[in-house]
Amino acid sequence: MHCREIDDRIEAWLDGELPGGEAQRIAAHVESCAACAAAVDWARAVRDGLRGLPVLDAPPALLARVRAVAREGEARRGSRHRLAAGLILLAATLAVALGLTWRLGPPGPPAGQARIVEEMDVERAEREVRVALALVGRYTRRAGADVQRELSGGPVAGATLRGLASALAPLARVEEDSGGPPAA
Amino acid sequence: MQAFEDLVDRCQRQVFTYASYLLPRPEDAEDVTQEAFLKLWHHWPEIDRERAAAWLMRVTRNLCFDRLRHVKVVREHVSDSGADALEGTADPEPSPALRAEGAELRGRLEEALHALGEPMRSVVVMREVQGFKYREIAEILELPLNTVRVYLHRGRRRIRERLRALAPQGLKA
Numbered sequence: 451m452h453c454r455e456i457d458d459r460i461e462a463w464l465d466g467e468l469p470g471g472e473a474q475r476i477a478a479h480v481e482s483c484a485a486c487a488a489a490v491d492w493a494r495a496v497r498d499g500l501r502g503l504p505v506l507d508a509p510p511a512l513l514a515r516v517r518a519v520a521r522e523g524e525a526r527r528g529s530r531h532r533l534a535a536g537l538i539l540l541a542a543t544l545a546v547a548l549g550l551t552w553r554l555g556p557p558g559p560p561a562g563q564a565r566i567v568e569e570m571d572v573e574r575a576e577r578e579v580r581v582a583l584a585l586v587g588r589y590t591r592r593a594g595a596d597v598q599r600e601l602s603g604g605p606v607a608g609a610t611l612r613g614l615a616s617a618l619a620p621l622a623r624v625e626e627d628s629g630g631p632p633a634a
Numbered sequence: 635m636q637a638f639e640d641l642v643d644r645c646q647r648q649v650f651t652y653a654s655y656l657l658p659r660p661e662d663a664e665d666v667t668q669e670a671f672l673k674l675w676h677h678w679p680e681i682d683r684e685r686a687a688a689w690l691m692r693v694t695r696n697l698c699f700d701r702l703r704h705v706k707v708v709r710e711h712v713s714d715s716g717a718d719a720l721e722g723t724a725d726p727e728p729s730p731a732l733r734a735e736g737a738e739l740r741g742r743l744e745e746a747l748h749a750l751g752e753p754m755r756s757v758v759v760m761r762e763v764q765g766f767k768y769r770e771i772a773e774i775l776e777l778p779l780n781t782v783r784v785y786l787h788r789g790r791r792r793i794r795e796r797l798r799a800l801a802p803q804g805l806k807a
Contacts, residue, residue, distance in 0.1 A: 457791075458791075460791070461786070461787035461790045461791055462783070462787050465787075467783065492794055492798065493790065493791075493794050496743070496790060496793055496794045496797065497762065497790060499739055499740075499743045500743060500747070500758065500762035500763060500790070500793070501762050501763070501765075502740075503740060503743060503744065503747075503762075503763045504651075504740075505647055505651045505763065505764060506647065506650050506651045506654050507646065507647050507650065508646040508647070508649065508650035508664070508667050509664060512664055512667060512668050513642060513643075513646055515668065516642060516668060516671040516672065516675070517639060517642065519672060519675065520635065520638055520639070520675045521635070523675060524635045
């Protein structure tokens with residue numbers, strides 16, 4: 451084995467990463483060659499010197515800043531989740547209340563007329579409840595998307611409120627169109 | 635939240651040490667460390683906890699490279715030196731944070747380390763200074779395992795040659 455070949459492999463040899471036969475040939479050469487033995491000593495000194503270089507702790511003030519930002523973010527995430535959950539509950543309550551208003555309206559007209567009006571009211575109430583439930587479903591999906599955006603750092607409360615407003619707008623229109631709950 | 639803070643405690647030394655050996659100025663290392671942890675926090679809900687430490691080191695590496703590219707652009711505006719983007723971009727003088735820790739031998743090793751190009755320098759720092767396993771380095775730097783070995787040995791050999799040429803007595807002393 452030539453000295454040049456040894457020089458190319460010293461680091462791998464020192465780390466014990468050469469196959470057995472090759473490692474033995476290098477060991478034998480190093481035993482009998484003063485120049486290569488010196489090169490090996492040198493390489494070992496460099497490796498040990500590198501391993502002795504300092505590892506450094508980040509400044510405490512920097513870590514405190516990171517923790518403060520994280521805690522603040524955590525608090526914001528929590529409040530956004532509570533807001534989203536509250537809005538979902540509000541939407542569901544409104545929808546149910548709207549349906550009940552139609553179902554439990556004041557007493558209708560007497561006798562024969564009453565049955566026809568009642569059937570029409572029930573039909574309409576069922577339709578409106580279906581609409582309301584569909585809107586609740588739609589809003590719930592939106593709120594879910596808002597929460598997902600919050601988790602990835604997007605804008606939140608404004609979007610959530612706008613989502614609720616647009617989801618409930620058709621309900622208000624339905625009420626206006628029907629002139630409110632049936633009177634008689 | 636607790637898991638995040640635990641990870642900050644566990645990895646702060648790795649991140650800051652790595653950034654300090656890659657970047658020329660201590661304030662750059664601090665900025666990058668802070669930015670890396672804030673990115674970690676920002677992506678925390680979607681990050682696989684098992685791989686969070688490697689993710690963090692990868693982000694740190696990318697932020698360091700961005701800084702080094704920026705340094706290169708600034709230097710090119712000031713002088714017309716056209717050195718490779720990451721080859722020897724860092725200041726050949728080690729940062730004061732490192733200087734303060736070491737003596738003559740350390741100073742020379744750090745100089746030689748700073749003169750290495752990427753990804754050789756990252757591999758040598760991670761393996762020899764920080765004690766990462768080959769597998770971990772391969773994952774962080776997104777290199778095949780065998781390539782990591784080759785870079786490590788080549789990097790150490792360059793340092794050996796550079797130091798021998800510069801001041802062999804200094805290392806032997």
